[in-house]
Amino acid sequence: MLREGIFITGTDTGVGKTQVTAGLAALLQRLGEQGAAQREAAQGEAAHSEAYVRLWKPVQSGAALGLPTADSYRLLHGSGLAMREADIASHTFAAPVAPWLAARAAGAPLQFRDLVADGKRRLQQSGCLLVEGAGGLLVPLAEGKRMADLAAELSLPLLIIARTGLGTVNHTLLTVAYARQAGLEVLGVILNDSQSGSFELSRLPEAVQMAKDNAQMIEQFGDVPVLGILPWMAEDEHADAAGWAAWREQWTAEIESSVHLNVFYDLKNRRQRQ
Ligand SMILES: Nc1ncnc2c1ncn2[C@@H]1O[C@H](COP(=O)(O)OP(=O)(O)OP(=O)(O)O)[C@@H](O)[C@H]1O
Numbered sequence: 654m655l656r657e658g659i660f661i662t663g664t665d666t667g668v669g670k671t672q673v674t675a676g677l678a679a680l681l682q683r684l685g686e687q688g689a690a691q692r693e694a695a696q697g698e699a700a701h702s703e704a705y706v707r708l709w710k711p712v713q714s715g716a717a718l719g720l721p722t723a724d725s726y727r728l729l730h731g732s733g734l735a736m737r738e739a740d741i742a743s744h745t746f747a748a749p750v751a752p753w754l755a756a757r758a759a760g761a762p763l764q765f766r767d768l769v770a771d772g773k774r775r776l777q778q779s780g781c782l783l784v785e786g787a788g789g790l791l792v793p794l795a796e797g798k799r800m801a802d803l804a805a806e807l808s809l810p811l812l813i814i815a816r817t818g819l820g821t822v823n824h825t826l827l828t829v830a831y832a833r834q835a836g837l838e839v840l841g842v843i844l845n846d847s848q849s850g851s852f853e854l855s856r857l858p859e860a861v862q863m864a865k866d867n868a869q870m871i872e873q874f875g876d877v878p879v880l881g882i883l884p885w886m887a888e889d890e891h892a893d894a895a896g897w898a899a900w901r902e903q904w905t906a907e908i909e910s911s912v913h914l915n916v917f918y919d920l921k922n923r924r925q926r927q
């Protein structure tokens with residue numbers, strides 16, 4: 654049984670929360686469908702489609718719905734989920750700055766209670782809600798509230814997306830330390846190469862070794878699991894539906910082969926693993 658929800662944060666903005674979340678959503682949905690099809694075949698029943706995963710981007714800034722560069726657009730097309738883009742993002746602001754500032758610039762300051770109510774309503778629906786924050790854990794969100802406060806209020810465990818290269822150990826351990834001090838559960842870290850610029854550079858021996866060394870230090874000095882290391886695999890913002898489907902095929906195969914997915918399942922339930 655997939656967890657009820659997971660809050661995806663990062664060590665910074667631009668580390669790959671959207672790209673990794675979209676790929677995870679696509680993969681977890683597919684695994685859910687495959688599991689259901691196998692169970693229904695065994696029981697001689699026709700397979701029925703179900704939303705095993707849903708996406709929520711509470712606030713996106715530096716974006717507009719429908720723009721291929723918007724997180725909501727990339728989450729929708731990168732995941733292939735049967736959702737509407739407008740249902741993925743609750744608040745969209747043009748200014749490419751922290752949500753608190755972008756919302757004020759738009760004359761529409763964010764109301765924390767409304768964000769919490771929105772999240773609780775979404776968590777009532779079936780499936781695992783993957784919530785993408787904006788930037789890192791301490792990004793200003795609403796008056797006196799930061800992204801971490803929303804995760805805490807919704808009692809969601811964290812998945813941390815971090816860079817693979819030099820500097821990521823400190824950034825990741827700072828994020829883990831703050832999360833735990835704030836009483837948040839950290840499920841693990843995914844190191845994601847959002848910087849190499851090409852698959853070849855991403856797979857150079859020195860880059861691969863650096864990522865592995867950083868993963869080892871994060872695990873050893875942070876007492877936190879690194880669930881996987883993902884290489885450079887660029888999206889194409891001009892892709893059509895077929896292009897997105899092809900990218901999704903490659904990216905979910907990479908995630909399935911590189912990332913431990915056990916933390917996404919709530920084994921306490923011991924219910925049928927979807
Ligand atoms: N593994 C990767 N391979 C290639 N490009 C990547 C990878 N991960 C991220 N990118 C690219 O890096 C840029 C930043 O990634 P992304 O938008 O997912 O970051 P983010 O953490 O969601 O940022 P924000 O804080 O704005 O939400 C995007 O252009 C994205 O396509």
Ligand SMILES: C[C@H](N)[C@H](N)CCCCCC(=O)O
Nearest residue numbers: 666714715749750751787788
């Ligand atoms: C505009 C960007 N893409 C994100 N949506 C917002 C990032 C806010 C970062 C704030 C900060 O940590 O300085």
Ligand SMILES: [Mg+2]
Nearest residue numbers: 670671724785
């Ligand atoms: Mg994003």
